[in-house]
Amino acid sequence: MTRKASLANHYTSDELKQKYLKSKEIIESRRWHLLWKISEGWTIKESAIAVGINYDYAKEIVKKYNDLGEPGVQHIKSKHMRGKKALLTQEQLENLGKELESKLSKGETLSGPQVARWIEKETGIKNVWNQRGWDYIKKAELLMANS
Known part of the structure; x- marks a missing residue:
């Protein structure tokens, strides 16, 4: 049996769902979605697959959320896009x-x-x-x- 991840009690499952649904920033939305799935009893691996992210990255998100709460989920935008331009004008x-x-x-x-x-x-x-x-x-x- 796969071990379920545990989340710190920063937010309830319903609050995580609302954060996911209301987030206007794509990266943060995906992170909240992951956390909401985990709060519903999904494993990190199942949740990562469901939201389309790498398992190791998902574990990192859970750790940051557990350690920092909401600031650990927030996406800090860099001034530079590492030389990449947007796909669409x-x-x-x-x-x-x-x-x-x-x-x-x-x-x-x-x-x-x-x-x-x-x-x-x-x-x-x-x-x-x-x-x-x-x-x-x-x-x-x-x-x-x-x-």
Whole structure:
């Protein structure tokens, strides 16, 4: 039997869920999602797979949360993106938002992998990770909500 992780009593399971659902920052949202799953009795490994992160990284998140509480979950943005530029320009991101709205109006949705393929087609970049598709869905939704 797999041992369940224990979380410090900084937040209840319901509070972790709300933090996950209300987080507007993608990295923090994924971290809260992981912690919420663990609080529901999932193992770290199961939770890491469910939210799409590496097991060792998940263990690190749990440790930081247990040691520091909310500050351990917060994503500290660097001034530098390590030389990497965004996959989509602002215009392409707006086009993705329009595509998502169009699908929603027809009662359809786009998945992370579908958006990753859309990004490949739109940009000519090969082998965009499926997770990046999900990240850009969240960015486009945030853009649509703020416009």
